[in-house]
Amino acid sequence: MQWQQQTCLLTGATGGIGQAIAKALANKGVSLILQGRSESRLQQLSDSLTGEHKILVADITTIQGREKICRMAELNAISMLINNAGVGQFSLLEETEEAVIVDTLEINLLAPILLIQELLPLLQKADQQQPAPSYVINVGSAFGSIGFAGQSIYCASKFGLRGFTEALYRELADTNVHISYFAPRATATSINSDQAMAMNKALGNSVDSPESVANALIQQLEKGHARLFVGFPEKLFVKINGAFPHIVDKALFKKLPIIKRFLRREKDVEQTAQEVLS
Numbered sequence: 461m462q463w464q465q466q467t468c469l470l471t472g473a474t475g476g477i478g479q480a481i482a483k484a485l486a487n488k489g490v491s492l493i494l495q496g497r498s499e500s501r502l503q504q505l506s507d508s509l510t511g512e513h514k515i516l517v518a519d520i521t522t523i524q525g526r527e528k529i530c531r532m533a534e535l536n537a538i539s540m541l542i543n544n545a546g547v548g549q550f551s552l553l554e555e556t557e558e559a560v561i562v563d564t565l566e567i568n569l570l571a572p573i574l575l576i577q578e579l580l581p582l583l584q585k586a587d588q589q590q591p592a593p594s595y596v597i598n599v600g601s602a603f604g605s606i607g608f609a610g611q612s613i614y615c616a617s618k619f620g621l622r623g624f625t626e627a628l629y630r631e632l633a634d635t636n637v638h639i640s641y642f643a644p645r646a647t648a649t650s651i652n653s654d655q656a657m658a659m660n661k662a663l664g665n666s667v668d669s670p671e672s673v674a675n676a677l678i679q680q681l682e683k684g685h686a687r688l689f690v691g692f693p694e695k696l697f698v699k700i701n702g703a704f705p706h707i708v709d710k711a712l713f714k715k716l717p718i719i720k721r722f723l724r725r726e727k728d729v730e731q732t733a734q735e736v737l738s
């Protein structure tokens with residue numbers, strides 16, 4: 461990987477994992493276009509990084525937002541796109557508002573698909589006779605391979621993103637565009653509510669630092685792996701769930717009472733917050 465020749469558009473740059481990826485790439489000499497929705501947080505991030513970078517305020521779920529991103533990508537001739545922006549969900553399906561379902565699927569699945577489609581001609585460098593390689597990394601999740609109670613919509617979005625990435629990886633195999641799927645496990649960022657973090661602790665789930673996740677992404681890019689699942693035993697569970705899902709069913713059924721306890725607490729917290737606001 462010739463890091464210093466790369467110009468990377470990073471979505472969700474202001475988030476926990478996004479900031480760590482931005483720092484790791486900037487330290488490698490990559491020029492960044494940092495996308496998010498808060499100008500002040502983007503500027504603060506940009507100022508903290510090594511090198512010169514650009515910021516881009518845009519909502520990836522709107523046509524206008526994606527047009528803005530594409531204009532900036534063209535102007536700067538990006539060679540790398542990291543679809544990292546995302547939202548979480550921690551609720552029983554029957555208690556999940558329709559707007560949350562739609563937003564989760566739009567942000568985590570539909571927006572990355574549309575962004576890639578719009579940016580493909582640029583990434584393929586169709587105007588060049590011998591185009592240099594370009595890279596697309598879709599940030600999925602261990603829950604893009606393992607269905608988990610209380611996160612059905614999040615799982616649907618990340619399973620979808622994994623399937624899309626795999627199909628496109630095979631579709632683009634004879635082009636200069638390398639597309640890959642990067643799947644962290646639980647990571648200490650604000651995407652996880654306090655109750656979700658407490659549940660992880662109660663279940664004995666490991667939680668990674670955003671910095672170690674960013675390092676894993678750098679390794680994936682350096683080694684050119686089409687897919688990477690971060691952390692053991694999660695990467696083993698992904699394999700077992702693919703081959704023998706009934707084994708994982710049984711293990712997760714045993715954990716269901718604990719998961720539901722934290723889902724009930726999450727609901728109580730949300731209700732209290734709504735009462736305070738009304």
Ligand SMILES: NC(=O)c1ccc[n+]([C@@H]2O[C@H](COP(=O)([O-])OP(=O)(O)OC[C@H]3O[C@@H](n4cnc5c(N)ncnc54)[C@H](OP(=O)(O)O)[C@@H]3O)[C@@H](O)[C@H]2O)c1
Pocket residue numbers: 471472473474475476477478495496497498518519520521543544545546547548567599600601602643644645646647648649650651652
């Ligand atoms: N943390 C984990 O446990 C974990 C585990 C596995 C996978 N992941 C995945 O890792 C990625 C990063 O997550 P994170 O943990 O860093 O979450 P985070 O700290 O909550 O950051 C999420 C980022 O996405 C951006 N975003 C959300 N909606 C957006 C929209 N409509 N348009 C543009 N940007 C939007 C946010 O921008 P604003 O600041 O403007 O809201 C923020 O920069 C996600 O795809 C997530 O699914 C996370």
